[in-house]
Amino acid sequence: MREFNYLNPASITETLEFLHTYGEKAKVLAGGTDLLIELRKDEGPAGLEVVLNIAHFSELQYIKADDEWIRIGSGTTHAQLATSELLLENIRALAHAARTVGSPQIRNRGTVGGNILNASPAADTVPVLVALDAVLTFKSLTGEREVPITDIYVKPYKTNVRPDELLTEVAFKRLSPTATSAFIKLGRRNALAISRMNVAVILDTDANGNISELRIAAGSTTPKPGRTRTAEAVLIGQQPTEELINEAAKKVSEEMIAITGYRWSTEYKEPVIEALVRRAICKALEVRP
């Protein structure tokens, strides 16, 4: 285990002061389910001096809604997301995704902020948040900024977040009352599994049953997460026929290969991501009110 000093800031402001002072020499510690593993491997930032504990900040643990937005504190645990009535009613895919993370023990500690900032391509809440066009709020001594979630990702495990910034909130616009969502995770086992691939789908239909809204975001398929708009375009304004669903699914695998090229895993991932997308779209269609 690396050596470091431990600071337990009494407030968010004190946390920001420490981040300002220590910058790259500090690491923020919330649930610790990623960071502690990193620290044991002697990895992590060179010149790490202090670990800043923020796990005790109840002011970062909230899930709330107003007329337009749903706002989630960065310190909210996956267990809290998984059992949130608000999320289950409004965007159940996010609660479901959180429920698939690790294990009950991991979910009791791991946070949505950590899931976002760890920047694993296999993160489970991220595809849903990407599909939601979620916005992140970062605080620092110099102020506050809001940024679309997809803007922070540089490459796997790397973000462009400044060392003096603290992620405080992730927020997204509420969906239409008739919109539905689905999340499917493919892992090597039913629990304690990292996603081999996953996909989030949000959709809405009009009075005629045509797709009026469709958002598709796959995980563990590309270096940076994003919505597959070419796939979405196939179904917008159309009846969700088997043919069109297949076509949309194919667009996701094509997009993946266009970005990553033909890799060692593509032979497996190409047909499987198509199947996951088909299943997620069908799942979202099934649960329509």
Added chain:
Amino acid sequence: MKKTMLNLTVNDKKYTVEVNPNQRLVDFLRDELNLTGTKEGCGVGECGACTVIMNGRIVNSCLVLAAQAEGAVITTIEGVKGSEGELHPIQQAFIEKGAVQCGYCTPGMVLSTKALLDKNPAPNVEEIKEGISGNLCRCTGYQQIIEAVQEAAKRLK
């Protein structure tokens, strides 16, 4: 490294101990408090052998820094038996249903079971499986463990 003072309650006993900043809760429990019932199986949160109950919820103690347990109320496997030393109904059920083979996963399994039944006194099989999904067992194949949890739920009614 600058040591930090830790105040916490473990199995109903209060402790004030100086800890190194980089000491994990699992090491603190085993090495400082000699509570060796909590095991380390993987050190990366993937097996659950290090499970303890912290502030009412199960956590992997290999992923919690001891210092983060400031003010926490912790139950380890040693804290499960009764005040006269009698086995908890969960422990009895585990023994009677053959859910203990090598025993290495058992402390974690018992604590996850306790946390499950404290919240959900009558879980169905799917709920039991989810409740213990963070605890790996290499010996039993889980069937006896699931039956033990069902038996414990009956006895605790």
